[in-house]
Amino acid sequence: MPAIDTPLARPAALAVLKNLFWRPAARQKLLAFASLVALLVFFTFASPNFMEVDNLVSILQATAVNGVLAIASTFVIVSAGIDLSVGTLMTFCAVMAGVVLTNHGMPLPLGVAAAIATGALCGLVSGTLIAKLKIPPFIATLGMMMLLKGLSLVISGTKPIYFNDTPGFSAISQDSLIGDLIPALPIPNAVLILFVLAIVASVVLERTALGRYTYAIGSNEEAIRLSGVNVDFWKIVVYALGGGICGIAGLLIASRLNSAQPALGQGYELDAIAAVVIGGTSLSGGSGTILGTIIGAFIMSVLTNGLRILSVAQEWQTVVTGVIIILAVWADILRRRTRA
């Protein structure tokens, strides 16, 4: 990827540090992070069962899929778009992995490639509908959401596809490479994949031409079009990238459940969007970071897990989660207004 401006001579680590603590956008990440820490402290004192290795591992495990979908959504939302199809696309990719691995008995790497390629291809279709046919993103991806939901059911014959004959498939998500090296840290591979993906996505968004164009399209599409950038092309790339990342989410969920569940997926796009928004990304585009999104995803899963551990009645769990989302976004708006 060609970088468009080049004063990157100073050591990268210093740049990252400065980015973390000095920019105004970074201060907000600190706030989100502080909220996450506040939640962790609260639940630790509220229940003796919360701060246990097993439970922390389940929180990490529960964050992986939503975190990956939220990364995909971050790219799209920063470009001032929206992708409602991430959940059912994830399922479709899982089903395609099942078709390749279980129905055709091909080796594991081909299944992984099939899932990611399927995701990228579907993202490419969404992007083309939006950029070339000028269908509004909400409608184009709503259509894709339904289309993919149906196709998952058709291709799987409405039955789950199990991965029992593919040794190593469940290891993608459930085993722990870190735990093999350091037995005290049994962090599941799904979480390792989430973190590695987050770092890569962060670099792509902040340090490459693709990232810069994503922000630029999100803040002022007309201006960047007039300055000669091929906006349509970059939009399609953004959706295809998001789709490919959904393919990774598909692998994670299929590996965790040891099966591709064809009816799953609808509703997951809203969890992903919530994580992105709690992480401080504006739905009107042009701003946002991957780190914020990851913190947002963790705030959601810590909250869900903590309320469960406290045995809060399920109907109230949903109420509290809704209130937290509204408050988080409202606080963010207030902060922006006071700074301006």
Add this chain to the structure above:
Amino acid sequence: MFKKTVIAAALCVAAALAGSAGAQQPQPYIPLISKGFQHQFWQAVKAGAEQAGKDYNVRITFEGPETEAMVDKQIDMLSSALAKHPSAIGFAALDSQAALPLLKKAQAAKIPVIAFDSGVDSDIPATTATTDNKAAAALAADKMAQLIGDAGEVGLVVHDQTSRTGIDRRDGFVERIKSAHPKVKVVSVQYGAGDHLKSTEVAKAMLQAYPNLKGIFGSNEGSAAGVVNAVRETHRKIVVIGYDSGKQQKDAIREGIEAGAITQNPVGIGYKTVEAAVKALKGEKLPKVIDTGFYWYDKTNIDDPKIAAVLYN
């Protein structure tokens, strides 16, 4: 800073709510992880479990995902339940295979697992508290045949073609018609996801396609309510037989639009699950399956105390 205060405030609310639910006493704790939560059926199971909790002095919590498709959410719930070091667990699996690693963990920790409703496809659970769905649907088939004069065309609106209950109720009905009622013909089996509106559309299309249709069997609360809607909207005179209860079905049965329905004993499922858990904790031997029973009800016995006790709105 602001955000922190806001979240802290919200958490105080959460803590207050938690306080009411989670009084720390040394009584045994048994979480039930079900397949659903909002549906009236599951609320009745929950009520039965809570009653047993009172009778046996154990603490109960009841959770389930929003839809039966959310396998991974259910796994997260099971995982949180295990983190609370429960005495025993009640579990109705959406996908037994997906839950296996956690069930093995429960087994290793010597936490008895009691399966309920559609159960768990594994030998880990100590027992399964469930309705014999096939026998219950066969009873529905006999009633249908009797009410249409043992001859003519009938159809089925089923809630799901993949879940155990959907398959058992469909097969139980169809097989009984084939083996015992040769002049009755099942002309159509359609699926409405247990959703009231979808089932209405499915049933209307069926009525349109088969002008001589004499009866429809709706395989759960949503399916039966959908069939009733369709009959109301099209003003056709057919025999409707439902499954489970719910206010719409009960009203339709009282009005005579629906001939009658099979009811499971959801309160009993919840009660027996907790009871079995308590017995397992005491080390008592349990049968492989605990049949929680089913009943036929219609206009004549809907207010019978024995029936009314297991119906829900």
